[in-house]
Amino acid sequence: MRPPATEAAARSRTAPPAGVVAFGSGFALPVRRAAVLTAVGVLLLTVAASFATFTMGRVGIAPADLPAALTGGASGADAFVVERLRGPRLVVALATGAALGLSGALFQSVTRNPLGSPDVIGLAAGAGAGAAAVALLLPGQVPVSLGALGGALAAMALVYVSTGTGFRNPARLVVAGIGVAAMSTALTQYVVYAVERDKAAALTSYVNGSLAAKDWSDATVIWAVLLLAAPLTALIARQLEIGEMGDELAGGLGADPARTKTWAVLLAVALSAGAVTVAGPIAFIALTAPQIAKRLSRGTGPHLFLAALVGALLLVLADLCAQQLPLFDNLPVGIYTMAVGGSYLGYLLTREWRKGIL
Numbered sequence: 001m002r003p004p005a006t007e008a009a010a011r012s013r014t015a016p017p018a019g020v021v022a023f024g025s026g027f028a029l030p031v032r033r034a035a036v037l038t039a040v041g042v043l044l045l046t047v048a049a050s051f052a053t054f055t056m057g058r059v060g061i062a063p064a065d066l067p068a069a070l071t072g073g074a075s076g077a078d079a080f081v082v083e084r085l086r087g088p089r090l091v092v093a094l095a096t097g098a099a100l101g102l103s104g105a106l107f108q109s110v111t112r113n114p115l116g117s118p119d120v121i122g123l124a125a126g127a128g129a130g131a132a133a134v135a136l137l138l139p140g141q142v143p144v145s146l147g148a149l150g151g152a153l154a155a156m157a158l159v160y161v162s163t164g165t166g167f168r169n170p171a172r173l174v175v176a177g178i179g180v181a182a183m184s185t186a187l188t189q190y191v192v193y194a195v196e197r198d199k200a201a202a203l204t205s206y207v208n209g210s211l212a213a214k215d216w217s218d219a220t221v222i223w224a225v226l227l228l229a230a231p232l233t234a235l236i237a238r239q240l241e242i243g244e245m246g247d248e249l250a251g252g253l254g255a256d257p258a259r260t261k262t263w264a265v266l267l268a269v270a271l272s273a274g275a276v277t278v279a280g281p282i283a284f285i286a287l288t289a290p291q292i293a294k295r296l297s298r299g300t301g302p303h304l305f306l307a308a309l310v311g312a313l314l315l316v317l318a319d320l321c322a323q324q325l326p327l328f329d330n331l332p333v334g335i336y337t338m339a340v341g342g343s344y345l346g347y348l349l350t351r352e353w354r355k356g357i358l
Helices: 006-013 032-053 063-070 076-083 088-112 125-139 146-165 170-194 197-207 217-242 245-254 257-279 285-297 305-323 333-354
Strands: 020-023 027-030
Touching: 006 032, 020 217, 027 285, 032 063, 032 305, 032 333, 063 076, 076 088, 088 170, 088 217, 088 285, 088 305, 125 146, 125 170, 125 197, 146 170, 146 197, 146 257, 170 197, 217 257, 217 305, 217 333, 285 305, 285 333
Parallel strands: none
Antiparallel strands: 020 027
8 A cells, every 4th residue: 555645745746836827738827816817817808809890980880780780690691791891800819919918928938028029039120122023023913912922031031040049049130130120120111112103002001011901711710820820839938938938957957948949939920921821011019018918917937828819909999999089090910010019119118227227
């Protein structure tokens, strides 16, 4: 018969630690009560913002008719709003915001820097340059979104080669990304200046990030990227949390910091590339969503799932402003995210300066 002390030790080795949800023997996802409660609150706010998206404005659906419209029981104007006008746009906004929030959380965890985001390493600027190049060289022959994807991947390939260590060194990653972003922005501005006025207006809207005229095919693309990347992100969530203690301590606990960083950056790049392909380079969601998530939950760790929820909420709210604010009709949603995100970036810079980090 096994002694009680031995049985207790065996149970402690096999049972997941408090605050961790185990999925079989493959991986465990860290969970905190405060983060769960915050996630529920953010989710409820997102539902409320989605409700407002369908019901506000001149073509809004009456609240009493919305359940029937969402379940396929509507016709005429209500069906048009759900199926063509606002339904696809909302679904794209939810997935794009979640993808950007998750991407930013991954990148900030790897760099251990609250100012880090995929925008910093030139992905968004590369996407804009790719879209601009297609509009200039192959007008009407290649979709602008495909050019954006090519530009994003080309920018990441250039950053990967320029660092000399791939994606393993966060400091070199940021420096190389700043250079690639500068070159990409210069190309984009040249194209906007060179192409015809009507084409330049459409291109400017795209490179600032826009959710206008989205359809269900766009929703399929971004949701496919998000649903493929989310399980892979969950697999490295625990390793990322351990890695935030420092590479030496993480290595002593059995983690592989270099491999975890590489996978995290690859997933962040894939999520951001999917987002910019569908909606253009929407700025600052990837930067602000993880920081807001961390402050709401008041805990340590990357807060991946919560950052995704906050990113979805931020983009839905920004798009609601883009659709409903009367003074700024039809502005790209990226203009609103830049206004809010720029203010938040200023706050973060001031905070880091006061702490003596900058």
